[in-house]
Amino acid sequence: MIHAEQLAKRFGKVQAVQDVSFEAPDGAITGLLGPNGAGKTTAMRCVEGLLKPDTGHVTIDDIRVARQPRAARRRLGVLPDQFGLYSRLTTREHLAYFGRLHGLDRQALNAAIDSVVSQLHIDDLLDRRVEGFSAGERMKVGLARALLHSPQNLVLDEPTRGLDVMSTRSLRDLLRSLRTAGRCIVFSSHVMQEVEELCDHLVIVGDGVVKAAGSPAELCRQTGHTRLEDAFVQLIEAAA
């Protein structure tokens, strides 16, 4: 469970996030939705503990991120945008590296690798270097890395960018099965169709504040639109 409370963050003269609060419960997919520059990435980085909010705080499974960043991160898996892989390492070396950073011993590491490999069907990628992988394959390696220490919470930053239909579908299926397993999933996006299909709960962020929150159906009802895209545009522009 991820809980953000009245986050605010300023970089010099730019107020990147002004007032963002949301709650991402276990067993649900929460979408952070907003136009470019709305403050999604800054809010996500506060959740990951990379940025310290000027005011407000984030808890991950009731652990305050700013106070115990390492304890909080142990319960968090992150898929950053562009996946951030090392092209000269193989998939297995990626997993071993990050597993060791999480303190897994050899036995636990091997078990964890076996588990994510079968979960993501990446047997054929395991001993190849990441150099030359397609976007879909890179996403899978990045996701395997994020899931390796079986975190209760998963944060994905625009995970479908650059993916083809097949890869997007397999990602969607995987996220659904993680939801069924009771995990807490937060992802940022600006692809309406994807968000509508996947998210139980949406947080619309614009100009650094939460403009609206609710399920896709609730947001449509609230604005009187049938399409989420129209509802989104109205919510963003209304307050501006």
Place this chain on the structure above:
Amino acid sequence: MIRQLWAVALKEFIDARRDPRSIMTLVGYSLMGPVIMLAAFTALVENQTRNEKQVAVQHLERAPGLTAHLQEHGFELEALGPDVDVTEAIANHDAILRPANDFTAMLRAGRPAQVELVLNTSKPSSQAMARRVEQAVNAWSGELASLRMMAMGVAPQAAQPIQVQKRDVASRADRAALVLSGFQVFVLIAAFFGSMHVCIDATAGERERRSLEALLVQPVSAFGLVVGKWLVAACYGLFGVALTLTAMGVLLPMAPLGELGISYQPTPLSILTMFVLIAPLALLAAGLQMLAASYAKSFKEAQTYLSLLMFVPMVPAMAVSFLQLDSEPWMFAVPVLGQQQLLGEALREVSPDPIAFLTASVIVVLAGLACVLATTRLYASERMLRGL
């Protein structure tokens, strides 16, 4: 934290080993120094010991005594025709002698006889040859002077009231150290070049490939991350130093150093000693380069910083070397300069002073640690996310 540090070190080691550019900078720069030195020595010796004696003479018949003397002293003479323009002919000859028209007459009269020596000082070979010819002519002139004085009943020594006797107390090892001092800079630089690429790749490279964010969200301490990267980079610096020293050990005996009046026979033990003396510098080199590269947003930017930075620590060492300052105790306390002094002593085959070695080593290691702490602060701060 030790486990994480080890994980980082292992990963960086594999990553660097597979990077052809890391290996190329390491091997290329490490071998460059010894190869340049070998080539320079060989060329130097060849120039100095080339002992041809050839001189062209115009109007050979005007100075039979002089030409006989030159031939006696091993000169090959080539007669030039009377119509030849010597300013043009000097292009094909290193030196040309032109006795004056009245050369023999003046000699007989006991007055200074003129002989023109044509040379081209812009050509080193011409300069060297002209010097040899001049020496030979002067020697003959001296002989003639002695004969004249004896004929006048004066002892020839009367014209030589003072005689300077040079006594060189430098040992062959001292002279070797002076000649090989250029080599010190190559060894010191190897500690920097060896780790340069690894430092960039592990910091600015990580940022450029966008893998930094994924790494920073792991439950690791910034200190563990930085130290892991630092140690691997320092290892590459050590490879660089080891490779340079080994190449020196193999290549220098091939250089004709004996011809320069010096002897230097590196033994495995002396090479190993030098390695130990320099080794601590690798920690500072890696720390300093990591700190600078961590500020860069891209690989290129980091390369620019480091290529400039590399010469900063070299400044004291180069200054002392150019100003030819004598070794002083305080020099051991200056990073890099201290290592250079230690290396200089090792080349002079002076056994290293433990106190000097400890001082110099503790200081560079502390300076390296200071860089690591500064890098850690940077990694733990939000500034690390700039540009991501």
